[in-house]
Amino acid sequence: MKRIEAAGVCGMGGAGFPTAVKLNPPPNKRCEYLILNGAECEPYLSADCRLMMERADRIRVGVEIMRKVLGGPAVRIAIEANKPEAIASMEKAFADIEGNVEIVVLPVLYPQGSEKHQIYATVGRIVPEPPALPIDVGCVVENVGTVAAIANAVERGEILLSRVTTVSGDAVVEPKNIEAPLGTKYADLVAFCGGEKEPPAKVISGGTMMGFAVSTMEIGTTRTTSGLLLLSKRRVFQYGSGPCINCGRCVRACPMNLNPAEISKAVEADDIKSAEEEYHVMDCIECGACSFGCPEYRTITQMCRRAKASIRARMAAERAKAAAAKAKEDAAKQAAAVPKEAK
Amino acid sequence: MKPKDTAEHFILSSSPHTHANVTVRRLMLDVIIALLPTTAMGIWFFGWPAVWTIATCVSTCIVTEALCRLAMKRENTVGDLSAVVTGLLLALNLPAGIPLWMAVVGSVFAIGVAKQVFGGLGMNPFNPALAARAFMLISFTGPMTTWLKPHWWRTPAAATTATPLATMKTYFTAEATACASPHGLFNNAITDMPASLWDMLIGNIPGCIGEVSALALAIGAAYLLFRKVITWHIPVMFLATVFIYSLFAGGAPAMTQVLAGGVMIGACFMATDYVTSPTTAKGKLVFGFGCGLLCMLIRQFGGYPEGCSFAILIMNAVCPLINRWTQPKPFGANRSKGKSK
Numbered sequence: 001m002k003r004i005e006a007a008g009v010c011g012m013g014g015a016g017f018p019t020a021v022k023l024n025p026p027p028n029k030r031c032e033y034l035i036l037n038g039a040e041c042e043p044y045l046s047a048d049c050r051l052m053m054e055r056a057d058r059i060r061v062g063v064e065i066m067r068k069v070l071g072g073p074a075v076r077i078a079i080e081a082n083k084p085e086a087i088a089s090m091e092k093a094f095a096d097i098e099g100n101v102e103i104v105v106l107p108v109l110y111p112q113g114s115e116k117h118q119i120y121a122t123v124g125r126i127v128p129e130p131p132a133l134p135i136d137v138g139c140v141v142e143n144v145g146t147v148a149a150i151a152n153a154v155e156r157g158e159i160l161l162s163r164v165t166t167v168s169g170d171a172v173v174e175p176k177n178i179e180a181p182l183g184t185k186y187a188d189l190v191a192f193c194g195g196e197k198e199p200p201a202k203v204i205s206g207g208t209m210m211g212f213a214v215s216t217m218e219i220g221t222t223r224t225t226s227g228l229l230l231l232s233k234r235r236v237f238q239y240g241s242g243p244c245i246n247c248g249r250c251v252r253a254c255p256m257n258l259n260p261a262e263i264s265k266a267v268e269a270d271d272i273k274s275a276e277e278e279y280h281v282m283d284c285i286e287c288g289a290c291s292f293g294c295p296e297y298r299t300i301t302q303m304c305r306r307a308k309a310s311i312r313a314r315m316a317a318e319r320a321k322a323a324a325a326k327a328k329e330d331a332a333k334q335a336a337a338v339p340k341e342a343k
Numbered sequence: 344m345k346p347k348d349t350a351e352h353f354i355l356s357s358s359p360h361t362h363a364n365v366t367v368r369r370l371m372l373d374v375i376i377a378l379l380p381t382t383a384m385g386i387w388f389f390g391w392p393a394v395w396t397i398a399t400c401v402s403t404c405i406v407t408e409a410l411c412r413l414a415m416k417r418e419n420t421v422g423d424l425s426a427v428v429t430g431l432l433l434a435l436n437l438p439a440g441i442p443l444w445m446a447v448v449g450s451v452f453a454i455g456v457a458k459q460v461f462g463g464l465g466m467n468p469f470n471p472a473l474a475a476r477a478f479m480l481i482s483f484t485g486p487m488t489t490w491l492k493p494h495w496w497r498t499p500a501a502a503t504t505a506t507p508l509a510t511m512k513t514y515f516t517a518e519a520t521a522c523a524s525p526h527g528l529f530n531n532a533i534t535d536m537p538a539s540l541w542d543m544l545i546g547n548i549p550g551c552i553g554e555v556s557a558l559a560l561a562i563g564a565a566y567l568l569f570r571k572v573i574t575w576h577i578p579v580m581f582l583a584t585v586f587i588y589s590l591f592a593g594g595a596p597a598m599t600q601v602l603a604g605g606v607m608i609g610a611c612f613m614a615t616d617y618v619t620s621p622t623t624a625k626g627k628l629v630f631g632f633g634c635g636l637l638c639m640l641i642r643q644f645g646g647y648p649e650g651c652s653f654a655i656l657i658m659n660a661v662c663p664l665i666n667r668w669t670q671p672k673p674f675g676a677n678r679s680k681g682k683s684k
Contacts, residue, residue, distance in 0.1 A: 200353065202355075243465035251671065
């Protein structure tokens with residue numbers, strides 16, 4: 001455990017949640033299922049797929065360590081059906097393992113890699129809304145990259161110093177998966193892939209659905225840089241602000257069963273309150289599925305994000321205010337106590 | 344390769360960075376394609392008057408849309424094809440022989456009053472084509488209920504006639520007095536059916552240009568479902584409600600109630616209008632049920648033989664309410680209800 005923590009292993013799917021915390025569930029909660037997330041549902045990305053094909057032994061060692069730590073849960077390895085090589089490789093690696101280990105082939109769907117949806121798809125359990133965590137339904141989900149990193153940390157005492165990153169996009173000469181030291185400059189990664197076919201119009205760190213656009217390639221990779229995409233002008237388009245025509249595509253697309261149309265309309269009207277209370281915008285996982293299918297190219301995900309940010313800011317302000325009030329109260333109490341003692 | 348400083352050349356934006364490439368224009372084009380079979384059937388049965396009515400409505404709608412946007416100093420939205428759809432739908436809901444100036448007035452009302460006054464596509468509370476049809480039905484009751492016979496040019500002496508629906512209307516009252524006649528899918532008590540089921544299926548009956556051929560409408564609807572432009576909820580619920588209601592209400596046989604009048608075009612093309620129908624699956628079912636029920640209530644008890652357009656308009660009005668009632672539950676929310684509240 002200490003080694004995992006000291007090695008700085010964290011969720012390598014994208015969120016970067018500290019792994020040591022996940023592997024140390026509260027004593028009253030038992031982990032029944034360890035789910036390996038190899039869905040990799042983002043378009044373009046294939047780093048996890050290659051990892052499963054080429055580092056299957058590492059993943060197996062990692063799984064064995066984690067089972068020990070978590071008290072022997074059943075293991076489910078979730079892979080999307082469009083990665084037959086990865087499935088075959090994992091089947092081979094886990095062929096002779098004892099205990100309840102299964103590979104679950106998932107339909108190719110976005111966002112299959114989302115923790116909540118993965119748990120539902122593999123073991124049929126539903127994680128309640130926050131602050132509930134997967135462990136509340138007896139599940140721990142780890143990205144396959146994380147599992148390999150655990151193996152390296154525990155077995156070899158290696159600190160997490162490198163990761164596999166997909167370098168792709170139509171402006172790259174030769175798209176590749178590269179295991180590169182953390183901090184490798186984006187520009188160097190691209191150079192390793194034969195450079196740019198044409199000047200990219202947009203550079204994305206991560207995938208096309210949830211990654212973020214960066215302004216320069218003079219920055220380095222981090223533990224959560226799953227992909228680096230260079231898109232040419234042809235692939236870049238502008239979302240707009242046309243009127244919602246009520247088509248309901250976003251409602252059908254939303255994996256969290258929200259009503260993105262209403263949320264976006266509320267945000268446009270600056271009505272953050274109803275976005276929060278009536279339409280539960282805080283449950284939004286920002287997967288981007290709503291914007292993706294919007295025929296008006298509305299910035300729905302982006303508006304959800306804005307609502308969440310302003311709600312968080314308000315909550316933080318409220319906390320700060322409460323803390324300040326408490327400090328004032330304490331100070332007053334102290335001030336009141338002092339003269340008493342003086343007497 | 345030496346690193347370049349291209350900082351200011353990259354476009355920055357919030358994710359997602361990709362799109363399904365669905366546009367309003369494409370969706371509207373799909374609707375137009377889906378309406379082609381019934382348009383063709385309408386022209387086949389009603390001839391040149393149908394062509395002129397359709398051409399008049401579509402062109403007037405386009406011009407009105409352009410002029411309205413110009414007057415409002417907004418971006419011209421003719422390109423999204425929604426005005427074409429409105430014009431076509433309105434024309435298909437008019438009798439073929441209507442004076443063309445009335446079609447012009449109706450089209451101007453559809454785009455100008457029912458749509459652009461509210462701010463254009465996405466803002467209108469009522470289906471523009473239907474609002475215009477209702478407006479015309481009240482303003483020009485005579486011409487709006489004068490029906491050309493299919494292939495009317497073959498019988499020049501009696502070119503106009505009553506629709507099957509109008510005839511069927513009398514069955515409700517007839518049955519109330521005669522009572523106790525067996526009702527059901529094929530009502531044997533009624534021997535003087537105004538049209539055979541086959542004629543109603545292909546559209547060999549008097550009626551509006553685009554509502555007569557149930558088969559052509561069904562083909563169009565199937566195309567829309569296949570292209571995922573619409574979902575099954577509203578049409579299926581609408582038609583099922585009409586069918587089941589008429590099974591139990593007596594009057595004309597249930598099958599003819601579904602095939603006659605505007606139910607098919609209403610359920611498949613009018614009630615499924617994005618802007619004026621609910622967004623959630625549950626809401627769509629409620630909406631479809633309401634349309635079907637109101638339609639049959641008007642047919643049985645109302646003053647008009649046909650209640651389809653009014654039924655949909657009434658449901659349009661309650662659509663925001665339905666949307667509110669049928670908000671989806673967030674994934675995972677039902678479980679925590681006991682714990683957190």
